[in-house]
Amino acid sequence: MGPSLAPSTEADSAATADTPDAGNPGSRKAGFEVRLANFTGPFDLLLGLISKHKLDITEVALATVTDEFIKYIRRLQELGEDWALDEASEFLVIAATLLDLKAARLLPSGEVEDAEDIALLEARDLLFARLLQYKAFKQIAGIMGETLEQEARRYPRQVALEGHFAALLPELVWRHTPEQFAELAAKALKPKDAAPAEVGLDHLHAPPVSVKEQAEIMGYRLKLGAPLSFQTLIADADTTLVVVARFLALLEMFRDRVIAFEQPGPLAELTVRWTGADADWDSSSLSEEYEAGAESYGTVSEENGSE
Amino acid sequence: MSEQETVQDGLAELEALPGGARAALEAVLMVIDQPATSEELAAGLNVTVAVVEDLLQDLQREYSGYTVKAPDVDAVGFADASTAPRGFELRNVAGGWRIYSRSDFADIVGRFVLEGQTTRLTQAALETLAVIAYRQPVSRARVSAIRGVNVDSVVRTLTQRGLIEDSGNDPESGAVLYRTTSYFLERMGIGSVAELPQLSPHLPGLEGIEEYYDASRM
Amino acid sequence: MSEQETVQDGLAELEALPGGARAALEAVLMVIDQPATSEELAAGLNVTVAVVEDLLQDLQREYSGYTVKAPDVDAVGFADASTAPRGFELRNVAGGWRIYSRSDFADIVGRFVLEGQTTRLTQAALETLAVIAYRQPVSRARVSAIRGVNVDSVVRTLTQRGLIEDSGNDPESGAVLYRTTSYFLERMGIGSVAELPQLSPHLPGLEGIEEYYDASRM
Numbered sequence: 253m254g255p256s257l258a259p260s261t262e263a264d265s266a267a268t269a270d271t272p273d274a275g276n277p278g279s280r281k282a283g284f285e286v287r288l289a290n291f292t293g294p295f296d297l298l299l300g301l302i303s304k305h306k307l308d309i310t311e312v313a314l315a316t317v318t319d320e321f322i323k324y325i326r327r328l329q330e331l332g333e334d335w336a337l338d339e340a341s342e343f344l345v346i347a348a349t350l351l352d353l354k355a356a357r358l359l360p361s362g363e364v365e366d367a368e369d370i371a372l373l374e375a376r377d378l379l380f381a382r383l384l385q386y387k388a389f390k391q392i393a394g395i396m397g398e399t400l401e402q403e404a405r406r407y408p409r410q411v412a413l414e415g416h417f418a419a420l421l422p423e424l425v426w427r428h429t430p431e432q433f434a435e436l437a438a439k440a441l442k443p444k445d446a447a448p449a450e451v452g453l454d455h456l457h458a459p460p461v462s463v464k465e466q467a468e469i470m471g472y473r474l475k476l477g478a479p480l481s482f483q484t485l486i487a488d489a490d491t492t493l494v495v496v497a498r499f500l501a502l503l504e505m506f507r508d509r510v511i512a513f514e515q516p517g518p519l520a521e522l523t524v525r526w527t528g529a530d531a532d533w534d535s536s537s538l539s540e541e542y543e544a545g546a547e548s549y550g551t552v553s554e555e556n557g558s559e
Numbered sequence: 560m561s562e563q564e565t566v567q568d569g570l571a572e573l574e575a576l577p578g579g580a581r582a583a584l585e586a587v588l589m590v591i592d593q594p595a596t597s598e599e600l601a602a603g604l605n606v607t608v609a610v611v612e613d614l615l616q617d618l619q620r621e622y623s624g625y626t627v628k629a630p631d632v633d634a635v636g637f638a639d640a641s642t643a644p645r646g647f648e649l650r651n652v653a654g655g656w657r658i659y660s661r662s663d664f665a666d667i668v669g670r671f672v673l674e675g676q677t678t679r680l681t682q683a684a685l686e687t688l689a690v691i692a693y694r695q696p697v698s699r700a701r702v703s704a705i706r707g708v709n710v711d712s713v714v715r716t717l718t719q720r721g722l723i724e725d726s727g728n729d730p731e732s733g734a735v736l737y738r739t740t741s742y743f744l745e746r747m748g749i750g751s752v753a754e755l756p757q758l759s760p761h762l763p764g765l766e767g768i769e770e771y772y773d774a775s776r777m
Numbered sequence: 778m779s780e781q782e783t784v785q786d787g788l789a790e791l792e793a794l795p796g797g798a799r800a801a802l803e804a805v806l807m808v809i810d811q812p813a814t815s816e817e818l819a820a821g822l823n824v825t826v827a828v829v830e831d832l833l834q835d836l837q838r839e840y841s842g843y844t845v846k847a848p849d850v851d852a853v854g855f856a857d858a859s860t861a862p863r864g865f866e867l868r869n870v871a872g873g874w875r876i877y878s879r880s881d882f883a884d885i886v887g888r889f890v891l892e893g894q895t896t897r898l899t900q901a902a903l904e905t906l907a908v909i910a911y912r913q914p915v916s917r918a919r920v921s922a923i924r925g926v927n928v929d930s931v932v933r934t935l936t937q938r939g940l941i942e943d944s945g946n947d948p949e950s951g952a953v954l955y956r957t958t959s960y961f962l963e964r965m966g967i968g969s970v971a972e973l974p975q976l977s978p979h980l981p982g983l984e985g986i987e988e989y990y991d992a993s994r995m
Contacts, residue, residue, distance in 0.1 A: 385705055386705065386706065386707060388758055389686055389689045389690050389693070389705065389706070389758075390686060392689045392693070392756065392758060393682065393685040393686040393688070393689040394685075395756055396685055396688065396689055396692070396747070396755075397679075397680065397682075397685045399747055399748065400680065400685075400746055400747065401679065402662070402748075403746055403747060403748040404665075404746070405662035405665035406648070406650075406659040406660060406661070406662045406665070406748075407659060407660045407665075407668050407669075407672050407808040408657055408658070408659050408745070408808070409588075409589070409592075409647070409657070409658040409659065409660075409807050409808050410592040410593070410808075410810075410933070411589075411590075411592070411808075411809075411810045411875075412810055412933070412936060412937065413590060413592075413890065413937050414590065414877055414878065416883065417590060417883075417886060417887055417890045418937055418939070420887050420890060420891060421890070421891070421894055421937070421938070422891075422894060422896045423896065424896055424897070424898065424938060424964070425896045425897045426898075426964045428903075428965075430965055430966070430967060430972070430973060430974050431974050433907060433910070433965065433973070433974075434907075434973060434974035434975070434976055436903055436904060436907045437907035437908065437910065437911045437976060438976050439904070440904040440905075440907050440908050440923070440924060441907075441908060441911065441912075441923060441976070573885070576881055576882065577842065577861070577862045577881055578842070578861045578862040578863060578864060578879070578881075579861070581861075581864070582861065582862060582863055582864035582879065582881075582882070583864060583882050583885050584864065585863055585864025585865055585878075586864035586865060586878040586879050586881075586882035586885065586886050587864070587878070587882070587885065587886055587889050588864070589864065589865045589876065589877065589878035589886075590878055590886055590889070590890060592930070592933055593930065599892075600889075602892065603885070603888060603889030603892055604885060604889070605888075624795070624796070643795070643796050643797070643800065644795045644796045644800060645796060645800055645803055646796055646799070646800035646801060646802065646803030646804030646805070646806075646807060647803060647804060647807040647808075658807060659808075660804040660805070660807055660808045661795075661796070661800065661804055663794050663795055663796075663800075663804075664794065664800070664801050664804035664805070667791075667801050667804065667805060667821060667822060668804050668805055668808055670821045671805050671808075671809050671813065671817075671821055672808055672809065715925065718925055718926060718927075719921045719922060719925060719926065719927060720921075720927060721926065721927025721929065722927075724926070740927075742927065
């Protein structure tokens with residue numbers, strides 16, 4: 253602690269600035285309402301109903317929700333509301349979870365025949381739990397943020413030891429030669445590569461199917477211009493895993509706003525159309541939920557928030 | 560000489576000084592730069608933990624504006640200066656005692672103390688911190704799975720800020736596990752992670768999922 | 778609005794806080810590390826120097842065991858706690874004010890300080906010292922970024938041990954910069970920092986390391 257004596261307006265504002273309650277989605281979400289054939293109400297309530305099984309996720313036209321949301325955000329921007337971006341990125345996270353959820357629910361759920369089907373069923377429940385958990389942690393994070401801010405208004409006394417006490421300290425034992433010290437410095441200064449999070453075990457159980465790779469294939473086909481049905485897109489898939497990977501890839505691409513879905517009704521044929529203005533889009537912008545390395549999905553939600 | 564006697568001598572010695580044991584404790588509180596436990600303070604002052612804890616509570620009350628003798632003060636109809644809150648407070652956080660400036664004066668104190676000022680955490684950092692706090696020890700991959708995004712850079716920032724730390728490796732996967740630090744407790748103003756708000760009220764419609772998802776941890 | 782009025786407003790504002798202007802001044806004095814002059818304190822509190830000097834003298838007297846209302850206390854024959862000296866004192870050293878532990882308790886404080894002190898630097902302290910030695914002058918935030926952990930307490934230890942010192946503020950960020958001391962050179966057995974061994978033989982592929990850190994400089 254080496255406090256400076258210079259009065260600082262910057263430090264001052266850091267200590268006093270009020271944040272709009274960044275952690276409480278309830279208070280911020282209040283504005284956005286979803287209007288669907290089978291549901292009208294705030295987005296949060298929609299999530300709540302889905303999580304309580306009172307509304308089947310497969311009955312929710314997510315495209316409609318998204319369209320409405322985009323309209324809502326545009327309106328906010330026109331009104332000069334500066335938290336539109338926050339709300340938009342939060343929506344993306346939640347919508348992505350909903351999409352995953354819907355993806356899992358839409359998968360054929362007939363007889364449980366093999367381990368793959370069981371895995372898919374479990375994945376569906378996990379997604380469910382994840383959605384709930386995510387919401388809970390979001391609320392808790394809001395509470396923690398408020399606590400941290402309140403607590404930051406107290407400054408601990410942590411002054412340097414007074415000279416006469418410092419003089420009492422026993423002489424340091426020092427056994428390093430300059431060379432050993434340099435070695436230590438070299439070690440300490442070496443850039444630290446992020447340690448691998450863990451050793452992946454997935455490949456031991458199933459042949460790897462890369463969502464990213466499938467996204468590239470989907471992207472290539474769709475960029476030709478003509479809308480394609482999902483059936484066409486998976487016609488050459490030789491395993492269920494490839495079908496799943498392609499579907500997830502499409503969801504990811506939808507999240508990247510480069511494609512659009514059309515589906516006249518539940519379980520009707522799903523048509524996919526390229527809408528990306530950016531002809532340069534490639535799969536490297538995909539989330540690393542499936543692939544390690546990229547950062548793109550992270551950036552939207554990582555950098556938004558209260559700053 | 561028995562230990563009991565030594566301890567008694569310690570107290571007698573302190574009481575002989577101007578201001579007594581209470582002032583001696585105050586003097587020690589002036590030089591600590593991190594929370595000190597009542598055991599550490601008792602050992603340093605050579606008195607029992609019970610004595611130190613009484614003294615700490617006295618001081619805490621006094622700094623907050625109520626002297627132990629408040630009724631007497633009322634009785635003589637004289638509002639002594641010591642019944643007004645002081646500019647600082649004594650708090651028990653992260654398992655130890657430490658003196659802090661009172662939060663009412665944050666704006667003024669902030670003009671003098673530039674460092675130690677922490678910039679506010681982003682929403683992403685807060686959420687990651689929350690997950691780690693409630694799931695510790697936990698790997699980055701697991702936090703990622705819960706938050707649905709890659710958390711590597713946020714975890715790095717939190718580590719640099721001293722809010723979380725490496726707590727060894729998962730015996731199965733070998734993944735680095737993270738836990739919150741005592742500095743985190745200090746910043747939250749709590750004594751231990753057990754004092755964090757309950758998570759369950761924030762989990763809607765949880766029936767069954769809890770056991771399924773994470774029986775051991777909720 | 779004249780300057781005089783502004784200053785008066787500052788005082789009224791302080792008096793409205795719990796404990797008033799005196800507590801506000803106390804709050805500042807309790808947490809500053811470097812002694813502050815009455816001018817600096819007056820500027821920070823937004824009151825006149827005369828007001829601050831009155832308050833400082835009040836506090837100094839009170840800490841030493843005499844409240845401003847001591848005669849009243851005598852009159853009612855009641856020795857209030859606040860008339861006993863506190864464990865700390867307010868001293869004016871080299872033109873600046875700061876709160877210190879009271880010298881009567883030097884023995885006790887000294888004993889407390891010595892307890893738990895080791896004569897050896899921890900690995901964390903050594904590595905931090907090494908980073909500072911080779912990157913000086915350098916801010917704590919940058920050392921933190923390089924080491925990937927919070928180094929606040931280690932930097933305090935190294936300062937306390939006289940191995941590093943404050944070398945002014947970064948012109949851009951205002952952060953305190955640290956450099957090694959002549960005591961450090963003495964312990965290393967070298968005449969100047971220039972005599973520290975070159976790093977390159979120990980660090981293959983060092984080229985570009987500067988850019989690496991500067992890019993992510995915080």
